Amino acid sequence: MAAPDLSLALLGWHSPGLITLLLVLGLPLGWRNAGPPEKAGILILGSIALLDLAAWAVMGGALLAHTLIDSLALAWLVPLALKANRHYPALLAAGFLVAASAQWLALTGLATLPRATALIVESGHFVAALAFLLGWLRHRKWPPGTDQRPPWRDQLQRK
């Protein structure tokens, strides 16, 4: 009996199915009731999904394109995690840090196990998507008076 394929690649960000789902459901549903950091997150993830779709259409699953896109996502998400008065962007950025690092290692030839690399990359993406979804669900609509926190950290320090 052959060993079963236990790869989690089907959950992958780089599969057009999840990207389409995020684009179709995430943006319209999330925008209206979202706070400013959530809107920033929607913009970043939406842009990344669009870029990913474009990369799929033009270059297929080219590693370099997806590595650059993930690095771009990381470069946008780290400032969001540093500025937003929320906890979940840190997990979101960490997920993309894992994914981008693993892809850079694969690109430079330091990671030699393709399936293991794919698993780590897709797990990072999955954790990031899940973190954003849970964060958005938590912060989308605070009842008035219950959330005493401003959306951005800088406003706390302006005294």
Place this chain on the structure above:
Amino acid sequence: MADILEQTALLDRLTPKQREVLAYVSDGLTSKEIGRKLGVSESAVNQRIETIRQRLGGLPRAQIARLYRRQSTLLITIPSSNPITGKPIQLQAGDDRTQPYSAEGVVDLAVPEAGEGSGRLQPSTPPSIWNGPGAVWVRLGAIVGLALGMVAFGVLLLDLIDKLSRLLASNG
């Protein structure tokens, strides 16, 4: 001080719906935004705000918002003198000087005034390690720590999958 207490008592007379509108006003939302959140028209919101203003003695919108914020941020009251000994209470040198102390001894977690910064009224919270002066490093550390944790978990998971695959292959 007496004025603040008087106006705060007036706030308690508002209905829950009026307080809800006032909470949104104090968050800096426009009537249109409040209407969208409550599912009512902009003019209905303006009417409610007008009623609130009348109940609070015709104060302008910005002032009733400030009043509401002040009521929700008046956390600790320190008397200016010890009620038993009558000696004045001195604040210790090590106290957090980021919190302003008013002459009446009221610790008020001050918030940006209307028109400052983004122009929106924002409530304030005491800075924590996550929001304090070194927050950038704390947050960067959290991102890297979480990433390392994920990698460690991934390695363990891969090891488990590898062992499971080998086990199933050898059984087959």
